[in-house]
Amino acid sequence: MAFVPAQTPGRSARKAHVSSLSRRYRFLGFLFVLPSLVLISVLFLIPLLMSFWISLNNWPLLGDHFFIGLKNYLDITQDALFWQSLWFTTRYTLVVTPITIVLAFGLALLVKQPLPLAGVFRTVFFIPVVIGLGVASLLFVWMFNDQVGIFNALLLQFHLIKEPILFLADPLVAIIAVGAVVIWKTVGSSMLFIMIGMNAIPDELYEAAHVDGAGWWPRLFYLTLPLLRRTFALALILSVIGSYLSFDQFYIMTKGAPENQTITLVYWIFNTSFVYYKMGYGSALSIVLLAILVVFTIIQLYLLRDDSNV
Secondary structure: OOOOOOOOHHHHHHHHHHHHHHHHHHHHHHHHHHHHHHHHHHHHHHHHHHHHHHHOEEOEOOOOOEEOOOHHHHHHOOOHHHHHHHHHHHHHHHHHHHHHHHHHHHHHHHHHOOOOOHHHHHHHHHHHHHOOHHHHHHHHHHHOOOOOOHHHHHHHHOOOOOOOOOOOOOHHHHHHHHHHHHHHHHHHHHHHHHHHHHHOOOHHHHHHHHHOOOOHHHHHHHHHHHHOHHHHHHHHHHHHHHHHOOOHHHHHHOOOOOOOOOOOHHHHHHHHHHHOOEHHHHHHHHHHHHHHHHHHHHHHHHHOOOOOOO
């Protein structure tokens, strides 16, 4: 029979004290995260559950509602404007996102160089971020105007065109014009994310690579870019989500014209809910958009996952 030493009263007291401290620290940690949990619940979880419930009903903006199950979701598959707005939003995202990330990376490389005016460049590139998207959209509506806009005036002044261009009337030109505004507005925030990621890379790694004879380009491709995978993932996810949630710039600059060819998915949700008073159907569209964003985010995180231990 094995001999089991009896626990002394002092050891039992110490264990009870440690267990009490552990419970106290867990409770203290819960208190720290409680405000965030309340905000997430009030501003996200509860509205999400309410939206899902509304999507299962025929819910006019005014009047009585009644339960119809998944009919709204089945109607989406036959909604031509939904597929048109989804395709337009996807094309817009494919135009804006790569250009934004590439420009942001180039600007981050520029402002990280030991240049005399590097701080000034950082400020200039970041200033558009603090301008409201609505204000920026109104500003560029006037700048793109065919009668008083500065862009047409400059093109005519230098004899590059013979007559004013209707920038926001043609779908292809409009997506380029609005995309240029959004890139100008948001590239500074992506630059900031990438610059923070660059500053987190230890200088010792660059010094070791330099000692081994690696030039600027090899250090960029084999050191900087691989170590910025997580930063690029964050910037890419934020850019894609922001592009798919585009509303203000198109509502102000194109209003979906011509013939709803520049209407985004969020714009169509807005029209469905608050112009046609179909809150149930609009909520179903919102849930579908959320599902699309979740799928895209998972795919991006998988493709840009960092398996290294560096």
